[in-house]
Amino acid sequence: MLNMVSRRMLLALTLAASLCASHGLRAQPQTDPLPSWTEGATKKSITDFVARVTAQGTADFVPVERRIAVFDNDGTLWTEQPFYFQLAFAIDRVKALAPKHPEWKQKQPFKGLLAGDMKAVGAAGEKGLLQIVAASHAGMTTEAFSKVVADWLVTARHPRFSQPYSEIVYQPMLELLGYLRANGFKTFIVSGGGLEFMRVFAERVYGIPPEQVVGSSGMTKFEVGSDGKPVLMKLAKMEFVDDGPGKPVGINRFIGRRPIFAFGNSDGDQQMLQWTAAGSGARFMGIVHHTDAVREYAYDRKSHVGKLDRALDEGIKRGWTIVDMKQDWKRVFAFEN
Amino acid sequence: MLNMVSRRMLLALTLAASLCASHGLRAQPQTDPLPSWTEGATKKSITDFVARVTAQGTADFVPVERRIAVFDNDGTLWTEQPFYFQLAFAIDRVKALAPKHPEWKQKQPFKGLLAGDMKAVGAAGEKGLLQIVAASHAGMTTEAFSKVVADWLVTARHPRFSQPYSEIVYQPMLELLGYLRANGFKTFIVSGGGLEFMRVFAERVYGIPPEQVVGSSGMTKFEVGSDGKPVLMKLAKMEFVDDGPGKPVGINRFIGRRPIFAFGNSDGDQQMLQWTAAGSGARFMGIVHHTDAVREYAYDRKSHVGKLDRALDEGIKRGWTIVDMKQDWKRVFAFEN
Numbered sequence: 001m002l003n004m005v006s007r008r009m010l011l012a013l014t015l016a017a018s019l020c021a022s023h024g025l026r027a028q029p030q031t032d033p034l035p036s037w038t039e040g041a042t043k044k045s046i047t048d049f050v051a052r053v054t055a056q057g058t059a060d061f062v063p064v065e066r067r068i069a070v071f072d073n074d075g076t077l078w079t080e081q082p083f084y085f086q087l088a089f090a091i092d093r094v095k096a097l098a099p100k101h102p103e104w105k106q107k108q109p110f111k112g113l114l115a116g117d118m119k120a121v122g123a124a125g126e127k128g129l130l131q132i133v134a135a136s137h138a139g140m141t142t143e144a145f146s147k148v149v150a151d152w153l154v155t156a157r158h159p160r161f162s163q164p165y166s167e168i169v170y171q172p173m174l175e176l177l178g179y180l181r182a183n184g185f186k187t188f189i190v191s192g193g194g195l196e197f198m199r200v201f202a203e204r205v206y207g208i209p210p211e212q213v214v215g216s217s218g219m220t221k222f223e224v225g226s227d228g229k230p231v232l233m234k235l236a237k238m239e240f241v242d243d244g245p246g247k248p249v250g251i252n253r254f255i256g257r258r259p260i261f262a263f264g265n266s267d268g269d270q271q272m273l274q275w276t277a278a279g280s281g282a283r284f285m286g287i288v289h290h291t292d293a294v295r296e297y298a299y300d301r302k303s304h305v306g307k308l309d310r311a312l313d314e315g316i317k318r319g320w321t322i323v324d325m326k327q328d329w330k331r332v333f334a335f336e337n
Numbered sequence: 338m339l340n341m342v343s344r345r346m347l348l349a350l351t352l353a354a355s356l357c358a359s360h361g362l363r364a365q366p367q368t369d370p371l372p373s374w375t376e377g378a379t380k381k382s383i384t385d386f387v388a389r390v391t392a393q394g395t396a397d398f399v400p401v402e403r404r405i406a407v408f409d410n411d412g413t414l415w416t417e418q419p420f421y422f423q424l425a426f427a428i429d430r431v432k433a434l435a436p437k438h439p440e441w442k443q444k445q446p447f448k449g450l451l452a453g454d455m456k457a458v459g460a461a462g463e464k465g466l467l468q469i470v471a472a473s474h475a476g477m478t479t480e481a482f483s484k485v486v487a488d489w490l491v492t493a494r495h496p497r498f499s500q501p502y503s504e505i506v507y508q509p510m511l512e513l514l515g516y517l518r519a520n521g522f523k524t525f526i527v528s529g530g531g532l533e534f535m536r537v538f539a540e541r542v543y544g545i546p547p548e549q550v551v552g553s554s555g556m557t558k559f560e561v562g563s564d565g566k567p568v569l570m571k572l573a574k575m576e577f578v579d580d581g582p583g584k585p586v587g588i589n590r591f592i593g594r595r596p597i598f599a600f601g602n603s604d605g606d607q608q609m610l611q612w613t614a615a616g617s618g619a620r621f622m623g624i625v626h627h628t629d630a631v632r633e634y635a636y637d638r639k640s641h642v643g644k645l646d647r648a649l650d651e652g653i654k655r656g657w658t659i660v661d662m663k664q665d666w667k668r669v670f671a672f673e674n
Binding site: 065068142195196199203210211212213220221222224229230232239245246248249252253254255256257271274275 | 402405523540546554557559561566569582583586589590592594608615
């Protein structure tokens with residue numbers, strides 16, 4: 001009990017300290033807040049930006065309430081290869097449900113998926129993908145869905161790293177999230193991934209609470225059961241796709257302020273980066289470039305997942321920070337050593 | 338400069354103190370945090386609830402991150418008579434734009450609106466209302482719209498109180514918002530009103546930042562102008578109606594956690610109150626009952642605006658806190674005295 005009080009007090013003091021820090025009242029930290037980042041221009045572009053916007057009395061100073069930082073998730077905070085983790089979840093979910101659906105054995109895209117024939121799944125096109133999403137993400141309450149995702153995160157393993165998917169997160173980005181928050185930033189996820197999928201782990205893994213997760217979503221419907229208990233049922237109908245030009249739309253809808261700091265890794269983040277860049281005052285735009293086939297994956301302009309082509313050209317042209325994963329990150333994952 | 342530093346320090350210390358308070362580490366406050374509330378059962382139901390959920394080591398204790406409080410806006414935080422303030426804005430906006438639209442003189446619902454013939458406007462039905470919304474809320478960028486609303490708030494006056502609309506806010510509810518935040522709650526608006534309309538004043542008036550405002554919204558579209566500058570254009574198409582059964586849907590979408598505290602005033606809030614009530618652990622559900630025709634307005638079951646009928650029955654039956662405005666509020670508006 002005493003121990004818990006002490007921990008709470010420590011938390012309160014840490015928060016108070018970070019508030020003071022955000023007002024420029026704290027002495028320089030004794031230790032490097034970004035230890036997994038190689039010393040160099042990339043790391044310096046981050047620390048210089050944070051120093052600029054938190055220096056009171058300067059033209060670049062940004063008050064705490066406007067220190068909004070947005071991060072893509074797939075390929076920016078966690079790995080997205082060999083395919084999006086949420087697709088891995090959907091596949092595992094279809095497999096788990098298959099015994100109750102004998103008809104799937106004869107019906108695409110389920111037949112192909114169950115037989116491991118991803119070509120047949122691909123041939124079923126967008127309609128097939130939506131059928132998989134409907135089977136794995138709808139027809140249950142929001143609470144039941146969260147439970148299914150939580151259970152999957154405990155049992156499923158990444159095919160290459162043999163770790164739970166929620167461990168395949170970039171240690172340098174975790175440090176960056178913490179560093180920004182210690183400097184008064186409010187950190188948000190703005191992802192093409194599913195809102196309710198990400199919220200299951202975002203708080204524990206990234207320190208980002210559910211109300212700061214922006215993502216794609218399906219429709220839900222309020223219903224009162226025969227027992228008088230209200231539930232939200234997940235329907236098999238998309239409501240919003242938070243990708244590409246949808247990202248500034250999602251930022252406007254959920255956050256209602258323009259970010260001053262944005263990080264992405266693919267062409268799906270280009271408009272979010274443009275939207276962030278177009279505001280007045282100091283801005284930071286960052287792109288994670290996957291250049292490390294040994295420790296993670298190397299891909300960009302020709303990748304089926306996380307294609308980075310036009311956004312890379314624009315980032316280079318406009319002087320955005322391009323993270324060369326191989327060069328700029330001393331460590332990629334916490335489980336490496 | 339020194340002064341500013343002192344103020345910032347004070348802010349940091351106040352926040353730190355409120356964090357400590359939320360962990361039960363602070364001594365009892367010396368002054369009443371709810372001075373505009375009459376002593377009695379209603380006020381006690383609020384302070385008792387807050388004491389319960391913030392008392393560490395008890396079964397009812399709720400950690401800070403789950404102290405989510407949601408408030409309806411129209412009729413709960415500010416007045417909604419003689420009609421919704423956002424409709425007053427739309428009418429003023431149509432009048433301001435009329436010189437550029439000579440055709441409106443012959444065309445309903447604009448003709449009726451410009452002539453003050455609200456019966457004709459009503460006769461144009463929902464289609465007519467959507468035309469007014471389209472004319473007043475769309476066809477411009479999100480930034481231009483915010484500017485129009487901000488200008489209107491400075492110039493427009495309420496027909497009865499002759500005050501700017503953003504002053505027609507309930508002093509007891511402002512105190513309640515502050516009291517909850519001082520006890521570690523995160524306060525949200527969940528309103529049928531327009532998201533981008535409310536965000537213009539919510540932070541200044543209620544202390545609620547844009548990212549904690551949930552409301553109805555129109556579609557927006559990301560566009561890059563010929564000057565290369567990206568904008569979000571407001572389209573004349575509804576995207577989401579955050580009212581009735583839409584409120585739990587909006588809460589799930591934007592907040593992603595079930596509130597433990599909810600306040601409304603009309604049947605449009607019934608599902609939000611039900612959704613809040615259905616969670617496990619300690620819960621607070623409150624309804625503002627407009628019973629004071631002298632200081633504000635008296636209306637409930639038969640009102641065209643803010644009808645309170647089924648939700649009142651359910652609230653009485655289930656023991657929710659029903660605020661009798663006349664009895665429970667010593668003062669309604671800050672401008673009263």
